[in-house]
Amino acid sequence: MSVHILFGESPAASLRFGFTSGGKEGQSIIYFPTNLAYGPIRDLDGKEGIERRGIWLQDHLYHESIDPFSVEAYLDSILDCIHSINEIQPHESIIIWTGENAHEQTGLRFVLSLLMDHSNEIFIVNTTQAYNKHCKTPGVTYTFLHSGEILPEDMVHLWEETNERLTEEEKNGFIQEWRELNKREYILRIWESSEIIAVEEDYFDNRLVEMAAENKEYMKAARLVGEAIGQIEQYVGDGFYEYRVRHLIQKGVFDYKGRLEGLRNYSIRYKGGK
Numbered sequence: 001m002s003v004h005i006l007f008g009e010s011p012a013a014s015l016r017f018g019f020t021s022g023g024k025e026g027q028s029i030i031y032f033p034t035n036l037a038y039g040p041i042r043d044l045d046g047k048e049g050i051e052r053r054g055i056w057l058q059d060h061l062y063h064e065s066i067d068p069f070s071v072e073a074y075l076d077s078i079l080d081c082i083h084s085i086n087e088i089q090p091h092e093s094i095i096i097w098t099g100e101n102a103h104e105q106t107g108l109r110f111v112l113s114l115l116m117d118h119s120n121e122i123f124i125v126n127t128t129q130a131y132n133k134h135c136k137t138p139g140v141t142y143t144f145l146h147s148g149e150i151l152p153e154d155m156v157h158l159w160e161e162t163n164e165r166l167t168e169e170e171k172n173g174f175i176q177e178w179r180e181l182n183k184r185e186y187i188l189r190i191w192e193s194s195e196i197i198a199v200e201e202d203y204f205d206n207r208l209v210e211m212a213a214e215n216k217e218y219m220k221a222a223r224l225v226g227e228a229i230g231q232i233e234q235y236v237g238d239g240f241y242e243y244r245v246r247h248l249i250q251k252g253v254f255d256y257k258g259r260l261e262g263l264r265n266y267s268i269r270y271k272g273g274k
Helices: 009-021 047-060 071-086 103-114 126-134 151-158 168-181 203-211 221-231 238-250
Strands: 003-006 027-032 093-098 121-127 188-192 195-199 254-259 268-269
Touching: 003 103, 009 027, 009 151, 027 071, 047 071, 071 103, 093 103, 103 168, 103 188, 121 126, 126 151, 126 203, 168 195, 188 203, 203 221, 203 238, 203 268, 221 238, 221 268, 238 254, 238 268
Parallel strands: 003 027, 003 093, 093 121
Antiparallel strands: 188 195, 254 268
């Protein structure tokens, strides 16, 4: 039996569907329901660190009355994931799914720190690299923002092609990188030159302002965030971009009209575009 560990509900659902439709039995799936590209990650393996992260998410991202967020429920969900990993039996092989983005790469290092004392066989599926090796159209290179963009049948094929076991040296290297990340108080992480780089949380602000400045009239905040997702080659998710849009409103960089409850309920305009 194999245990698959993924980061985010979307890739987990895709893999589960692929296994079900392909008649692949005996596979267990664990996934972390949180985007690790942003937010505090210090001491994420314990209750205090998870609560700290949950409070930050509640204060900065999940502000909408239509999308209530519970720190207690968030704490329970992460602790459940950690408990499931700790309960993996020695005879079970472990497959960790990751992609070329800060979210999944941070998750990879975090999970390996949880598996520090486990002797299981561990395999890593780097979906970005594996897809372009095993699934792509000849002569075409695909770049996915995250593993959730890959079709279920392709996910299963990538798993079937995975045969290189993670060495102890490689495992220890990832764990050391997690320890270094864990020391930092940065809120935002990006993936650049095959490294996780901690940056200031206003890292994308100038790009958001530049995109907004191209329009002299008000534009829907949802449109601006959508353009950011399409143009910025980093996977951080719409929630973080919207947080920065609201921050730019608070700083007086953007005017807005509507209700700041949900991306589709308000529009913004760059003040320099009047």
